[in-house]
Amino acid sequence: MNIKIAIFEDNKLIREALQTIINNTDDMLCTATFSNVNQVEDDIEFNRPDVVLMDIEMPGRTGIEATRIIKEKSPHIKVLIQTVFNDNEKIFNALCAGASGYILKSDSPEKILQSLREVHSGGGPMSASIASKVLQFFVRQNVILVEPNTTNCDLSEREKQILAFMVEGLNYLDIADKAFISYETVRTHVKHIYKKLHVACRSEAILKARQQGIV
Amino acid sequence: MNIKIAIFEDNKLIREALQTIINNTDDMLCTATFSNVNQVEDDIEFNRPDVVLMDIEMPGRTGIEATRIIKEKSPHIKVLIQTVFNDNEKIFNALCAGASGYILKSDSPEKILQSLREVHSGGGPMSASIASKVLQFFVRQNVILVEPNTTNCDLSEREKQILAFMVEGLNYLDIADKAFISYETVRTHVKHIYKKLHVACRSEAILKARQQGIV
DNA sequence: TGGTAAATAACCCATTGGGGGATTTTTACT
DNA sequence: AGTAAAAATCCCCCAATGGGTTATTTACCA
Incomplete structure (x- = not known):
């Protein structure tokens, strides 16, 4: 004991x-x-x-x-x-x-x-x-870099799906296959995701996704 | 006053x-x-x-x-x-x-x-x-997701300079000008920096640089 | 003195990101 | 019901980035 x-x-x-x-x-x-x-x-x-x-x-x-x-x-x-x-x-x-x-x-x-x-x-x-x-x-x-649940989560369902694929490490082409849409559409979604999450690249988006539990 | x-x-x-x-x-x-x-x-x-x-x-x-x-x-x-x-x-x-x-x-x-x-x-x-x-x-x-100073700081002096320029937001070409070396050399340094810092992209490198006070 | 690390440089190639523009579908709101 | 807004879809162009490889010169250390 x-x-x-x-x-x-x-x-x-x-x-x-x-x-x-x-x-x-x-x-x-x-x-x-x-x-x-x-x-x-x-x-x-x-x-x-x-x-x-x-x-x-x-x-x-x-x-x-x-x-x-x-x-x-x-x-x-x-x-x-x-x-x-x-x-x-x-x-x-x-x-x-x-x-x-x-x-x-x-x-x-x-x-x-x-x-x-x-x-x-x-x-x-x-x-x-x-x-x-x-x-x-x-x-x-600036250790605290997390923007809490405010500006994000206005991601559409489709955008969340795309983001999830990104978190899995898929590239645009593979995401396109998995989501049954074209490569260019994936890119459009990704651009929108970046804007909404206020990030500029893939890894930042993944970080935010994890931290904010979007995935 | x-x-x-x-x-x-x-x-x-x-x-x-x-x-x-x-x-x-x-x-x-x-x-x-x-x-x-x-x-x-x-x-x-x-x-x-x-x-x-x-x-x-x-x-x-x-x-x-x-x-x-x-x-x-x-x-x-x-x-x-x-x-x-x-x-x-x-x-x-x-x-x-x-x-x-x-x-x-x-x-x-x-x-x-x-x-x-x-x-x-x-x-x-x-x-x-x-x-x-x-x-x-x-x-x-688990808000604190930072790996503290462990694996890094074996960056060479030159690499630290390049990293500092990256933190300032300069692109490869501008860094090349400021450091008086060629574009390709900048890229080579950046690749080495990424390997040493265990990151895969610019923004991650900048993040680590800030957090670990390398800049 | 030979090996190692750093700095320099160049090449190729795939992927990514940003800027537009465009069409259709869905949703929402009046 | 009608219209406006948002979402989803697709396309083009182009610059920047990242990964890999190879190579030369210098410097330092064991």
């Missing part, structure tokens, strides 16, 4: 402190600790934790790379990133790598334990101040 | 209260107030504010639509969204529409004035609790 936790942390003192804290908690068990992520694939393979507490800064491979590897191999394992830094881009990268939550090392033990429980139950704990900065970073960096 | 502010707010009491607060502040001037956004194009055209204080919920066209229109026509105008709601999706949509910041109507006048100054100077004020919720919403909704 206990939450099985693995710790990746290069600092021995911190590592052992975390282990002690976790093992003195009723509903948790620290089943393994590691001082680096160089064998993270094997470590995870053999240890099978529920949650990984991951230091973002480590000698050799970083915690972000390790997070990506873990989430690729075992998407069900939650990763809680822990760091001394408050670096928007690092946090951003960690989130992209699949981290479930993000806490600071300065957070209290109670906060850490609570965050471990939260990620385990599917939540995404993150200190509000961190979240605010990251969001601003997103907006500034 | 004053920050010129336009208010869009359907509630007359709130609208006039905001106007009074702003006009009693040294560095700000409320140059116009509107009870709806149905003529927002013209309103902005004639009024030319620095910052727009926008109610998200209004009869007729919503503040989100208005925000998108404003940012399309006048990207330099900052929009500060104000609402009684704390709805992740609404906030998300507002951000996508180009809003610079997001505050609650329950925020104090001081907070509102401070936020107006922040957006005007390029910041993105947002209550930390709102940001946290929105971020979690993003992660859950």
